[in-house]
Amino acid sequence: MTALGPAIWGTTYYVTTEHLPPDRPLLAALLRSLPAGLLLVAATRRLPRGDWWWRSLVLGALNIGAFLPLLFLAAYRLPGGVAATVGAVQPLVVAWLAVGLLGQRLTARVALAAVAGVAGVSLLVLRADAALDWLGVAAALGGAVVMALGTVLGKRWPAPAPLLATTGWQLVVGGVLLLPVTLAVEGLPTGVTAENAAGYAYLGLVGAALAYCLWFRGVRLLPATEVAFLGLLSPVVAAVVGWLALDQDLTAAQLAGAAIVLAALVAAQTGGGTSGADHRVRSGGIGRRARAGRSTATRA
Template sequence: MLSKRVTLLLVTAITPLLWGTTYLVTTELLPPHRPLLAALLRSLPAGLLLVAITRTLPRGSWWWRSLVLGTLNIGAFNALLFVGAYRLPGGVAATVGAIQPLLVALLSTGLLSQRLSLRTVLAAIAGVFGVGLLVLRANAHLDTWGVVAALGGAVVMAFGVVLSKRWSTPAPLLAVTGWQLVAGGVVLLPVTFLVEGAPPAFTAQNLAGYAYLTLIGSAVAYALWFRGIRALSPTDVTFLGLLSPVMATTLGWLVLDQHLALAQGVGALIVLTALISAQVRRKPKPIAPAPVLVPAAERC
């Protein structure tokens, strides 16, 4: 039988796999050039739905904590993510974002007093290298503000993950997830209308795409993600995020008939190796029993 920890990791891994479908859904079902609208409609409706289901509102300090976490994990993260995606080739943005496990490991050392091991650092570096092989293209160009935005997205999400672990609450998981989604959506609301204007008329195809992102890509995915953060180390959870570009690349090959090169296969193998290496736990060395001291009188 699988251990409880392995089961939790496998269930939590569903989230980055679902997030890896976002590129396909966005390009095939959503209206073009509306990234902030997509971020808004995948967060605010999902949050309102979860709050309505749980009928639980924040109490005390959780009003401002929900705002902080929602801004970091959802609002600011999505805004910076889409700015980076617009100004950079997708491969560059994904590679910069892959630094997140290393950032979470460093923040966990300071905020959660967790030990930073050499294996974790090496696995994080290997993960960035693997994602680079998987998604980077030879003609990729760098845009300074795009790189800053992509890096900023990784930083705010890293802080959000670590603070989600540090700030514990007995409130229902779905309620806490809903609070953060609502807060992130409220932050995105004015930015979306200022930058992109009023939304266009939606087709049935657009509505199907938004419904998928709202219900599956946010309500279900974020609930599983925050459940993993509650039960596991933030570093372990964040390493699972490396599965997202693997899933996106696989879907591009299967559904969009995109060509895969040998380097991409090697990159995927490196990502999976880094992910597994980061999750393996060393067994503690057995402590040798203390020698029994026999009084001299008894030895005679």
Template sequence: MLRHRLAVVLVTALAPAVWGTTYLVTTELLPPHRPLLAAVLRCLPAGLLLIALTRRLPQGTWWWRALILGALNIGAFQALLFIAAYRLPGGIAATVGAVQPLITAGLSAAVLGDRLTLRTVLSGIAGVAGVSLLVLRAGAKLDALGLAAALGGAVVMAVGVVLSKRWVSPAPLLATTGWQLTAGGLLLVPATLLTEGAPPTHYTAANLLGYAYLCLIGAAVTYALWFRGLRALTPTSVSFLALLSPVVATVIGWLALGQDLSPLQAFGALVVLGSLVVAQTRRPGTTGPSAPVARSAAAPPVREHA
């Protein structure tokens, strides 16, 4: 049982680890100043591809549930992330976003009845502190709208994660993932056109390679792994894994781009990893929020009507 859970955690962790490569791909391969276009071309084709492969469309209540989950997990999150990235230094945006596991833990307790423990709260605080040491820079300027967007992004993602656990789709995992990516991508299209204008008419081979990587690996594969983890683990456990993204982004920047990595940043990375390990473990013999099997047995999913 523990070995199986560890395998699920490690496979799920691949998703935020891959997302940590997004900064490198965006800066080195994609056209500049087109973050929302990158989000659309990352999510919408991936969602349509998964729908084409599974040949499954939503039925009954899942038409509006897929739209809500796609808006929260993909569309609204990406848009708020874009606003925060443009109005805040990256370190502040990442630090504010690191509160997501704490928000998820609180929402899980309120909505799903999961137990909110002191261990989880302390791990969440340590995660925020570790990310701040890793990416925060002295003299960074604050912006009210940017801070609100960063916090809003953490909130909508937390709500999306919790609702994804509450609303268990009867359809195959890849189909459900495709619905959300498609819904989120479609919602991003008007925002992209309003803020960035029409897309470029010419793309280089590097641009196409970057978009293909973000679409196939950075969306189709990773979101399938992410939602698969949500089916097996608690929302809080999965949310803590998202803290891997700034760690991976910092390490890649150091290795591939020659960016500085100070001892304080290295210590921050260790703090983040420590908080992840603590958040994923539980005391022997306890059954808390990390017991999804027992929960599903006690509360079987409601049948959906076509």
């Protein structure tokens, strides 16, 4: 189920370039986050308590307020292949951060899988004639870093409230942070067509409310590194959408890249990523049950 989130995000580049107004990355990020967040908060009727006021601010700023405008800036200024290739470094960044913040080990298998993931994404979506815009490259790299930090901190801080509520908090925080910046830089939206409105609605309801709920659920249940590798599905889906909707060709090199990405994803899921803190939590529970079983057998 967690993999459905990145799969949905794989449609973002298509929707942004084909159905949204040009050169409005901040507006796209704002309309993707704030309405969806308000809808989830209204549905759950839950507000943060205690430490979760400032934790929601931090996570919302990282996962939404900083990540979304960087994502859309990269989408507008770079070919989709370049943006996806730069963003594919996120699993490696998560693995590094998890060493210090979660006590996980960075195994050789995970490191190699992360490098293979970047290579596979580059084969899948990168074109030889792709133009490099350094602001776009910086935005894509910055987006990968802030999302990685948000993923690791989300794992470090177990949420006390239902999933829909905590997802809504983060979306609202990100949207509120984006609102004044959007008005100052891009101004009020003008000339929004019905097609644009449908694109914004899709990104908000499906690309934010649904996809982020699935993603944050995965952060709760799975080791952070394994969750991050699932994000590699996004460029795979983006390539498939381009093939289906835009009549783009899929070459042998692209198919090989997709195979490498999927192999890297599987290797990371089976590569002992639950070492460290996550592993101690799980093994501790198993150990307690085993000791209890032995004690019962002895008494019998």
